Amino acid sequence: MPDVHSLVNEFVIKLQKRQIEGSKTTAKLTAELLRSFISQLRLPHSNQAGALIDAVKEVGEKLITAKPVELAVGNVVRRVLHIIREEDLSITNAAVGGLNLASESDDDDGNDEYDHPVLSASAVAAAARSALRPPSLQTLLDDMPHSAANPHTSSSGGDSEGKSKSADSLRRKLKHDVIEAVNELIQEISTCHEQIAEQAVEHIHHNEVILTLGSSQTVKEFLLAAKEKNRSFRVFVAEGAPRYQGHAFAKELASSGLQTTVITDSAVFAMISHVNMVIVGAHAVMANGGVIAPVGLNMVALAAKRHAVPFVVLAGVHKLCPLYPHNPEVLLNELKSPSELLDFGEFSDCLDFGSGSGSPLIHVVNPAFDYVPPDLVSLFITDTGGHNPSYIYRLIADFYSPDDLVVRRKSAS
Amino acid sequence: MVRHQCACKILQPTNTSPDTIAGGGCFDAEETGRKTIGGCMKDSGEDRCSGKGRCGNCGGKTAGTFGPCVLSQLSQSGVEMKGWTESKFLLSCNKNPLCWVTELHHPGEGGKTAGGNSANTTKSAKPAPQKKDNSSVAASERKGGDRQTDKDRKKDVPHPRMQFDDENRVEKAKKRSVVKQAEARNRVELFRHLPQYEHGARLTDLESKFFQLGPVHPAVYKVGFRYLTGDISGGNARCIAMLQAFQESIKDYSTPPEKTLIRDLTSKINCYVSFLIECRPLSISMGNAIRFLKRRITSLPLNLSESEAITSLVSDIDRFINEKIILADNVIVKHAVTKIRDGDVLLTYASSSAVEMLLLHAHELGKRFRVVIVDSRPKLEGKMLLRRLVGKGISCTYTHINAVSYVMHEVTRVFLGASSVLANGTVYSRVGTACVAMVAHQFRVPVLICCEAYKFHERVQLDSICCNELGDAEMVSRVTGREDINSLDGWTSSENLQPLNLLYDATPSDYVSMIITDYGMIPPTSVPVIVREYGREYLLI
Numbered sequence: 035m036p037d038v039h040s041l042v043n044e045f046v047i048k049l050q051k052r053q054i055e056g057s058k059t060t061a062k063l064t065a066e067l068l069r070s071f072i073s074q075l076r077l078p079h080s081n082q083a084g085a086l087i088d089a090v091k092e093v094g095e096k097l098i099t100a101k102p103v104e105l106a107v108g109n110v111v112r113r114v115l116h117i118i119r120e121e122d123l124s125i126t127n128a129a130v131g132g133l134n135l136a137s138e139s140d141d142d143d144g145n146d147e148y149d150h151p152v153l154s155a156s157a158v159a160a161a162a163r164s165a166l167r168p169p170s171l172q173t174l175l176d177d178m179p180h181s182a183a184n185p186h187t188s189s190s191g192g193d194s195e196g197k198s199k200s201a202d203s204l205r206r207k208l209k210h211d212v213i214e215a216v217n218e219l220i221q222e223i224s225t226c227h228e229q230i231a232e233q234a235v236e237h238i239h240h241n242e243v244i245l246t247l248g249s250s251q252t253v254k255e256f257l258l259a260a261k262e263k264n265r266s267f268r269v270f271v272a273e274g275a276p277r278y279q280g281h282a283f284a285k286e287l288a289s290s291g292l293q294t295t296v297i298t299d300s301a302v303f304a305m306i307s308h309v310n311m312v313i314v315g316a317h318a319v320m321a322n323g324g325v326i327a328p329v330g331l332n333m334v335a336l337a338a339k340r341h342a343v344p345f346v347v348l349a350g351v352h353k354l355c356p357l358y359p360h361n362p363e364v365l366l367n368e369l370k371s372p373s374e375l376l377d378f379g380e381f382s383d384c385l386d387f388g389s390g391s392g393s394p395l396i397h398v399v400n401p402a403f404d405y406v407p408p409d410l411v412s413l414f415i416t417d418t419g420g421h422n423p424s425y426i427y428r429l430i431a432d433f434y435s436p437d438d439l440v441v442r443r444k445s446a447s
Numbered sequence: 448m449v450r451h452q453c454a455c456k457i458l459q460p461t462n463t464s465p466d467t468i469a470g471g472g473c474f475d476a477e478e479t480g481r482k483t484i485g486g487c488m489k490d491s492g493e494d495r496c497s498g499k500g501r502c503g504n505c506g507g508k509t510a511g512t513f514g515p516c517v518l519s520q521l522s523q524s525g526v527e528m529k530g531w532t533e534s535k536f537l538l539s540c541n542k543n544p545l546c547w548v549t550e551l552h553h554p555g556e557g558g559k560t561a562g563g564n565s566a567n568t569t570k571s572a573k574p575a576p577q578k579k580d581n582s583s584v585a586a587s588e589r590k591g592g593d594r595q596t597d598k599d600r601k602k603d604v605p606h607p608r609m610q611f612d613d614e615n616r617v618e619k620a621k622k623r624s625v626v627k628q629a630e631a632r633n634r635v636e637l638f639r640h641l642p643q644y645e646h647g648a649r650l651t652d653l654e655s656k657f658f659q660l661g662p663v664h665p666a667v668y669k670v671g672f673r674y675l676t677g678d679i680s681g682g683n684a685r686c687i688a689m690l691q692a693f694q695e696s697i698k699d700y701s702t703p704p705e706k707t708l709i710r711d712l713t714s715k716i717n718c719y720v721s722f723l724i725e726c727r728p729l730s731i732s733m734g735n736a737i738r739f740l741k742r743r744i745t746s747l748p749l750n751l752s753e754s755e756a757i758t759s760l761v762s763d764i765d766r767f768i769n770e771k772i773i774l775a776d777n778v779i780v781k782h783a784v785t786k787i788r789d790g791d792v793l794l795t796y797a798s799s800s801a802v803e804m805l806l807l808h809a810h811e812l813g814k815r816f817r818v819v820i821v822d823s824r825p826k827l828e829g830k831m832l833l834r835r836l837v838g839k840g841i842s843c844t845y846t847h848i849n850a851v852s853y854v855m856h857e858v859t860r861v862f863l864g865a866s867s868v869l870a871n872g873t874v875y876s877r878v879g880t881a882c883v884a885m886v887a888h889q890f891r892v893p894v895l896i897c898c899e900a901y902k903f904h905e906r907v908q909l910d911s912i913c914c915n916e917l918g919d920a921e922m923v924s925r926v927t928g929r930e931d932i933n934s935l936d937g938w939t940s941s942e943n944l945q946p947l948n949l950l951y952d953a954t955p956s957d958y959v960s961m962i963i964t965d966y967g968m969i970p971p972t973s974v975p976v977i978v979r980e981y982g983r984e985y986l987l988i
Contacts, residue, residue: 275824275847278926282934288944295635296923296935296946300823300848300879304911304952308637330849333882336889363853375822375847376830377928384837394837399846401853 038074041067042093049100049107057106057317058251061223061352064097064110069216072114072209082208083122090114094441103368103403105318105326105355108441112356113219114212115438121211222417226350227252229417231259237346237415242267242310245343247299248274248328249283250315252348256415257313258290268293270309272302274330276374276400299330306337316349318366320359321430323408323423325349326366329401335410344412351416354426356434362405372398635945642728643917650675653726664696667719671726680826682732682866682902683772683800689723689733693740694764702753712744728916731867731875732902739767771901775965776801779897780808783862783963786895791816791859794892796848796883798828799864801897803835806862810841819858823848823879825922825948848879851886861887865898865962870978871907872956872971874898878949881911884958893960896971900964903978911952918948 045067048054054063071093078085094111101107230252238244238260244267246253257269269292273280280296288294297305306312312334318326325331325347338345359366372378375398378385384396408423415421421429634643653672663671670692673679679688696719702708720737723729729737743763747756779801787793787809793816795802806818818836820843822829833845846854861883865876874880874896884894908914923946924935938944956971966977 273824273923275849278929278932281924281932284944285934285938285941288941291943293943294945296938296944297949298824298878298923300877300882301947301949301952303881303885304878304915304949307910308912329853332852333849333886336852336885337882340885363856367853374929376845380834381837394840394842396833396837396842397844399844399850399854401850404849404852 038071041070042096046096046100049097049104052101056251057104057353058223058226058350060104061106061110062220064107065114065216065220065223067097068093068110068114069213069220072216073213075209077209083118086118086208086212087115090118091438091441098441103366105357105366106352108357109318109352109355110219110223111441112434112438113352114216115441116433116435117215117219118212119435119437121208121215125208125211223350223352226352226417227255230348230350230415231255233415233420234260235263235265237311238265238267240266243270243308244268245270245272245302245306245309245312245334246283246314247272247280247302247330247334248277248314249279250348252315252350253313254283254286256348257287257292261290261292268295270295270297270305272297272299272330272334274328275299276370277328299333302334303337306334306341306343309338309341309343312338312343312345314345314347316347316353317403319347319349319354319414319426320362321356321427322358323411323414323426324359324362325406325408325411326359326362326403327406329404332404332406332410335406339410345406345410346413346415347406347411348415351418351429351433354416354429354433356430356439359405363401366403366405368402370400370402372400375400635947637912638915638917638947640913641915641917643920649726662715662718663722664692664699664719666692666695667722671723674723674727680828681798681800682730683776683899685730686732686736687768687772690736690740690764690768693719694761697757697760697764700757708753708756709744709747709749713741716741716744731904731906732899735901735904736767740764767901771965772899775899775901776804778965779899779963780805782968783895783897784809784812784814786860786963787814787816789815792819792857793817794819794821794854794858794861794883794887795832796821796829796861796863796880797823797826797877798832799862799897801899802862802864803832805897806836806841807839810839817842817844819844819846819854821846821848821851821854821879821883824926825918826877827927828877848882851883855886855890855892858887858890858892861892861894863894863896865896865902866951867902867904868896868898868962868971868974869908869953870903870905870975871909872959872974873908874954874956874959874962874971875908875951876954878911878952881952881954881958884954888958894958896959896962898962898964900966900977900981903964903974905975905978905982908953911949915952916950918950920946920948923948 045063049060054060068090072086072090075086075089090111094108094115097111098108234256238257242265244257246269260267269284269287271280271284271287271294273296275298284294284296314327314331314334316325316327320326327347335345337343372385376385376396381396384394385398408426411423413420414423414426416429418429653675670679670688673688674685679685693716696715697712700712700715702711716737720729723733740760740763743760747759751759783805787805791814793806795806795818809816818841820829820833820836822833822845829845833843836843844854863874863876863880863884865874865880867875869875874884876896887894906914920938924938926932935944935946938946959971962969962971962974964977966981969977
């Protein structure tokens with residue numbers, strides 16, 4: 035549909051031009067885009083799930099390549115794919131269950147009675163297979179649509195009208211279920227802060243000193259929730275050069291009544307011996323438990339480890355990425371403009387690598403992200419509760435399917 | 448006999464009887480039995496107790512140190528001490544070893560006091576607050592090297608610095624101060640013990656006082672002013688500027704009548720030092736230089752004429768600057784340059800004069816290497832280093848301290864400067880040095896500290912909080928060059944918000960691979976050895 039495609043292209047352009055910032059916003063917009071995409075999709079009669087998955091993969095690949103560093107986009111695409119597979123599976127299971135029920139009722143045709151056990155057995159076997167070995171959904175997809183179609187066709191009692199009616203209802207059911215689930219996903223993304231903030235009271239006690247760097251919406255709500263419950267604590271905010279978001283963050287915290295001290299990033303090691311806990315947000319959490327975080331947090335994590343201060347990372351589940359990082363400092367990093375560090379004016383001849391004028395060259399490094407390895411992180415707090423870094427890989431299986439790790443359109447297969 | 452209680456409560460009788468007199472006096476061997484009232488200032492008519500006494504005999508100020516039980520000493524020296532019981536200890540005068548102040552109970556008369564002899568001043572079992580003002584630190588440090596060895600040992604224990612969370616001391620210091628200090632608002636609780644004043648007010652106040660500062664020599668005033676504005680910064684630069692200012696003032700010095708050169712000059716130097724402290728707290732290198740100067744002054748032979756003494760002091764200062772700073776830097780560079788190989792990537796943090804000399808020298812020798820300069824707010828000293836290195840033709844990489852984990856993987860050596868190295872091997876240096884050393888240690892990159900030996904100190908420190916310097920908080924809230932970042936404007940109105948501008952931090956010794964000094968390349972554990980072996984050298988120059 036041209037409408038949807040133009041929406042997709044618009045979104046891609048916005049991503050490329052970095053007009054959308056922040057993983058939560060990006061995730062929400064991606065989910066909404068995919069929802070409108072799916073609702074406008076016309077599905078064939080058979081192998082609906084497969085078709086749906088292919089179509090979403092195609093769009094997803096476009097979105098991911100628009101901004102590879104923004105892992106939230108890929109996360110949401112993979113979540114939607116997983117949702118599709120799951121909904122398909124549950125519909126099949128429901129159909130199987132429906133078959134069993136139907137076989138017991140007296141209103142059925144004799145034909146059905148005769149046919150059902152055979153088909154239901156195969157359907158049941160297929161469903162059982164899928165339940166026992168979730169990874170082999172591949173095989174399931176090849177078998178299931180047929181077996182899914184058969185029981186329905188048989189349950190219609192051999193009536194062709196009934197057949198088409200139920201096929202329609204099945205088709206609509208899948209799309210309907212998927213869209214419902216995507217709505218739930220969007221809801222989950224929007225409310226992740228509240229879920230995380232609810233756990234604040236367990237972790238923050240009286241007279242604690244908390245250190246944070248830069249600015250994070252999740253951390254802010256976390257701290258304010260603890261404040262609501264009348265826990266009195268102090269916060270040290272490191273300013274987070276070169277964006278200096280720590281300044282605005284500290285102002286907000288102070289205006290809500292928390293004792294806040296703004297320190298420079300260089301003073302982190304000096305102050306951390308007097309800190310009880312380090313609480314930070316993340317840009318993305320990788321499958322090994324490593325964190326892609328705003329620049330400077332690796333230094334903070336090392337200092338915290340040295341002084342045995344717990345390093346707590348708050349992350350919504352939409353930030354959880356099923357990929358394992360390889361050389362993340364380079365591959366999952368963005369280098370930003372040197373103008374944030376240096377004025378171009380005074381060093382203009384040195385910064386121009388193409389001039390060849392013989393003046394010495396200045397290379398300005400301004401990365402946006404840092405990689406914190408999992409052994410430096412004490413705890414992850416997500417909307418599903420608190421987890422150890424070593425548990426993250428297991429969470430992946432709840433939210434993602436292993437077939438979706440590489441989001442690439444199946445080429446003519 | 449007037450009977451009243453000492454208001455300072457140091458000489459409070461333990462049984463809190465109101466009849467005890469706080470008193471004391473001089474006990475000359477010839478004047479056996481003579482007692483003059485001294486001790487607490489209250490006796491002498493001042494309405495404020497300083498905690499120190501004034502010797503009733505010679506009028507000298509007592510230092511507030513306590514002495515041992517005097518009863519036995521008195522009876523040994525033949526004084527009639529029947530019936531006296533000793534309940535407290537002594538305050539003793541610095542000047543005259545025979546002067547002391549004590550409090551003894553006489554059970555019969557309900558509290559007369561007697562004088563006693565005190566040859567030694569060792570600390571009592573109950574440690575009294577030893578917090579001294581900076582001027583008296585100088586005075587007591589100048590007790591002279593001609594006392595017994597145990598006194599020498601005790602003297603080597605560094606005196607605690609003035610603690611600013613003690614209200615009394617702060618009040619007294621304020622009354623004595625030349626520069627009006629306005630305490631900064633929104634002070635951080637953790638740093639109550641450090642002075643934090645509002646920067647801008649001090650500047651204008653000092654400017655207006657230029658023609659009124661009688662006791663302060665104009666050269667010293669100029670230097671103090673430059674410290675306040677941040678014009679001179681860096682351990683070596685500040686030390687050299689201060690010594691040269693002292694040189695000027697010594698050249699212009701003439702002894703006033705009825706005063707001895709040594710004492711008067713020392714008190715003048717003390718006065719200058721307190722002025723400089725009010726402008727900006729002393730760095731450890733400056734403290735060592737002042738100690739050297741005072742020792743030279745006190746060890747001047749008494750038979751020298753004034754002009755000879757002055758020329759001797761002036762040349763001493765020149766020698767100190769030359770040997771301990773300039774030549775020391777040359778030696779350090781010569782040693783350190785052997786650690787740079789072709790193809791190295793060297794990382795340095797902020798701006799250190801020794802490291803800069805090293806890099807320029809290595810470049811002149813023709814070694815091929817790259818430099819990574821790590822910089823941080825609020826001083827952004829790395830930018831100036833970058834300018835100077837680029838001006839000399841060295842290719843550099845420039846980054847901010849948050850990105851140090853990103854660049855560290857390609858670095859082969861880290862060279863850092865230091866403001867001081869303490870006796871437990873801790874490196875006391877610009878804030879952020881500890882972060883850089885920690886990340887370098889994580890990446891297994893050797894960290895080399897270039898520090899002249901005169902900056903070593905026998906103090907020890909474990910963390911960066913107990914002793915530090917607080918800079919202007921305004922510099923944290925305002926980001927120069929980025930006017931769009933103005934969220935912290937008006938932070939003074941919010942009582943929950945405090946910007947903190949730490950200037951120094953303490954790097955633990957296990958992050959440091961080697962310290963390069965003018966005595967050679969040593970591990971951090973050898974620093975107290977150098978202090979012990981070569982610290983006496985000051986006296987022999």
